Amino acid sequence: MSRKVLVVDDEPALARALAINLRAHGWEVVTAADGRSALDAAATTHPDVVVLDLGLPDMDGTEVLAGLRGWTKVPIVVLSARQHGEDKVEALDLGADDYVTKPFAMNELMARLRAAVRRGEEAEPALVDVEVGSLVIDLARKRVTRAGVDVRLTPTEWSFLELLARNLGRLVTREQLLREVWGPAHVGESHYLRVYAAQLRRKLEDDPAHPRHLITSPGLGYTLEA
């Protein structure tokens, strides 16, 4: 579930109020107080949506807008005190997804953010296929093919493999596996991991006794290697 929002506003009071409300609604919040740090933050944190106040100290808000649109299609909701005028038109034509005038109702802003994120997800479906050797892991369809033929996985096997695939090349600790696949109550019962790692190797590896993709890190966890 992706829901990180970048709030760009130079008024500390408003920025803080926004952050508190957003966090209360389950958002992860990153804030920036000027244009330069906004562009930096967007580049480094990859938010799912941006709330951008046009009145910034260091550069015109429209410049920030143009700067963002230069490289990303992340939804941008513009916030402005200017009720009338060409600002709205200009902002929307520059690529803003929505325009809210201050003062605004918090629940309206929330709804507009949800709408913006929803559109953003439709436009660019996240990570879909993970390829590992002759394996293709289709995260959207929850299916695996090996050299083109379907491999039948049980729900637990899939859950296990999915977590590894989403962390391709990175070590996934035993604790993380147990927590996400079996639930927090089963952390410590690492026998599960051995059984299911073996089952997956039997289904996915050319030589299950000498795995090349599903690698064990003794005492630590497992890694899916490309």
Add this chain to the structure above:
Amino acid sequence: MSRKVLVVDDEPALARALAINLRAHGWEVVTAADGRSALDAAATTHPDVVVLDLGLPDMDGTEVLAGLRGWTKVPIVVLSARQHGEDKVEALDLGADDYVTKPFAMNELMARLRAAVRRGEEAEPALVDVEVGSLVIDLARKRVTRAGVDVRLTPTEWSFLELLARNLGRLVTREQLLREVWGPAHVGESHYLRVYAAQLRRKLEDDPAHPRHLITSPGLGYTLEA
């Protein structure tokens, strides 16, 4: 390239004013004065964007919104006299792309339409007919034919099938099915799924005992396969 806009408004004066202004800006305009003709017009003319007034004579504007969102992702800009209240939130959560309160500046509406169309272009084309083997699922008219003949579906059966059709080839989880067809309160009662999957197979599959389209993923959910 002339863009087509569907204007849904029951006030002739406003509708005419909108049409004139839009045509002056190079739009091709189709108008509808009530909800039913709006849905028909959307299905037959495939507009690039819809301007929808919430105050309609025959049905609630939100119903029209939901009716459109059932089968198309065409951008919808909602027009309303109601300045405040939950209407905005409701409309946006139902899938509206933007919300403009009357009175509004014509150039602002133009800008919002441009923005909406621009986003709509990035999204995938609207899904109207889904073809699966000898089945044709008409999402706009909520009908199914099998080898050309109509298949009678109950409302719940349709709702079940529609969700699968909109995610053709993708696994729809049990939770998602239960939430969207029976409501969030019934998540967990997967017995429903078995009953309705069997009913649909009896109506849609050549050999209900060996389904080729409505596929079960044990423990996960169902997929509609082409």
Add this chain to the structure above:
DNA sequence: AGGGTCCTTGACGGGTCCTTGACGGGTGAC
């Protein structure tokens, strides 16, 4: 009120999957 449709709920057989235990091999510590 009556008939019909549709949703809900129960029971049951068959099959799959999860859990659990036991065992052997490899490795490092002492």
Add this chain to the structure above:
DNA sequence: GTCACCCGTCAAGGACCCGTCAAGGACCCT
């Protein structure tokens, strides 16, 4: 060399899930 620990393997029982049939009852239309 022995011990402890962790990993991988195999097998079996029981729990869970799926598909199916059918009946009760709510709801709607006439």
